[in-house]
Every structure is written in structure tokens, then in C-alpha cells.
Amino acid sequence: MTDVDSLQCLPSLPDLLEPGLSVIFCGINPGMRAASTGHHFEGRNNRFWRVLHLAGFTPEQIRPQDDHTVIQYGCGLTTVVPRATARAAELSRSEIELAGDAFRRKIGHYAPRYVAFLGKMAFSAITGARNIEWGRQAEPFGGAHAWVLPNPSGLNRAFDLDALVTAYREARVAIASTP
Template sequence: MKPISSSESHRGLPDILEAGLSTVFCGINPGLRAAATGHHFAGRGNRFWRVLHLAGFTPEVLSPDNDRMLLRYGCGLTAAVGRPTARADELSRSEIREAAAGFEKKIERHVPRYVAFLGKLAIAQMSGSRDIQWGLQTAAFGGALVWVLPNPSGLNRTFSLDALVDAYRELYVAAFRETEAARSCATSP
């Protein structure tokens, strides 16, 4: 793999969004490798794609090169802050707060059922709340229900693969249970 140049690392990462998705996964910001390749969660140690599959969101493990396929499964990808960094802690808290209004408008425009923040940092700064718990939140964001999941970054070793899968599966069950129930009712005689 070719090295990442500084000019490549500042070009950002395109969103993978469309209107009416069940779930939009929101990273804090793109990593340098993701920004350089133009594909979400492209870092070697990132467990995102494996966790999504094991939790039920995808029938197979997608590769970062196929990140747009996630739309087929009712899910999208975005980042709270567009500026790529090697580590999320390189962002200032004010930079995250300043991104809040634009990010909220993006969520309003695409009207997903859930926005799933990967980690507590972005939603805590954007909402001004210090008491963020894992899972479903009481306050909506941009009209979407908010779910907070552990960050699947390889740098986050607080959560084992099994713990990540369990947390993501809770969202999967919540997000798709109603969709499956609606399909069953629509196809019943």
C-alpha cells in the first residue's frame, strides 16, 4: 500500500447517505488512511466491518472498498467532523462543537430513523451533555433517534470484539425489528 501524503490526508471523506435510511453510522472524523483511500473505516486495525456483519447488519463482511454497498442494507456512513486526523483526540472540543449545526442539518436532510454515534466524544460535545450512556439516548438529534455505540477503532481496546458485537446487535434489533414487522404485515393475506 502506498504511503499517505499530507495533501491526500486533508481531502476528507465522502458521505455515504441517502434519504430514509434505517441507520446512519457516525464516526468522529475520518482517519488518515480512510481519507487517503476515499473509503470509510479503512484502517488496518478497525473492526467496524467485521462487527457490522457479526451484529447482523450485513450478510457478509464488507471491505472498505465496498463501503457504498452498505446502502443496500438500509445503512449509511458519515463523520461528525470532516477533517481527517491520525487519532480523534487530535480534534479540539471546539472544532467538534462548531461542526454540530452543519452536521445536524445533514441528518435532518437525510431523515434516518437512527443516527449511531461511534463513541461518546462527538455527541457529548455536540449536545453539551456530559452524561452520555451507551445505547439509545433520550434526546433526538436532527430528528433522528440517537444511539451511542463503542468506537470500533483498533485503538479502542476497552471493548472486545464480542462486546462490540453485542452493543451493535442491540441497535440492529431495534432498527430492523420494526422494519421486519411492517414487511410481515404488508405481505400477510
């Protein structure tokens, strides 16, 4: 079996969604470990679960194996592109753009109050927006308020833990204050 064949055999990472959530966190695509285990943000160096807890979205730090429990806190998880890669940079801009319409429909269907993009790359590719600022975006996405957060991946060295927690806490406060 070639490397390409083995990539195509990876199971897709299931969405953790239900209608009317407060926020859906959206990664650009699953990492290899997450796709192989079937659990979101499974990578050893991914700080998502720690940041989510420290920012106040969850009362305790969820383990990746218990990712499905995030729903009980009004949060959902999905990705723009279903194909797993070791790094998001392995995705082509056109692959992200093609996934954008289906993703916009998914957000419209589930109708969360907010969709939080984890990183600027996917949001830019899907919307065509340039010079994106962190935080709440002026235009809604799929009927939801759009927010852009720093990617919690350990590969993102531009944001230390404190900076991530501050950014995610700002989103949590805004989400809690939006009817």
C-alpha cells in the same frame, strides 16, 4: 511542503448517504488512511466492517473498498468533522462543536430513523450532554433516534470484539423493531 500543508491536501472522505435510511453510522472524523483512500473504516485495526457483519447489519463482511454497498442494507456512513487525523483526540472540542450545527442539519436533511454515534466524544461535544450511557439516547438528534455505540477502532481497547458485537446487535434489533 509542511505537515500542515499535506494534511490540508488530503481529500475529504465522501459521505455514503441517501434519504430515509434505517441508520446512519457516524464516526467523529476520518482516519488518515480512510481519507487518503476515500473509503470508510479503511484502517488495518478498525473492526467496523467485521462488527457490522457479526451484529447482523450485513449478510457478509464488506471490504472497505466496497463501502458504498452498505447503502443497500439501509445503512449510511458519515463523520461529524470532515478533517482527517491519526487520532480523534487531535480534534479540539471547539472544532467538534462548530461542526455540530451542520451535522445536525445533515441528519435532518437525510432523515434516517436512527443516527448511531460511534463513541461518546462527538455526541457529548455536539449535544452538551454529560454522563452519556451507551445505547439509545432519550432525546432525538436532527429528528432521528440517537444511539451511542462504542467506537470500533483498534485503539479502543475497552471493548473487545464480543462486546462490540453485542452492543451493535442491540442497536440492530432496536432499529429493526422501530417503524
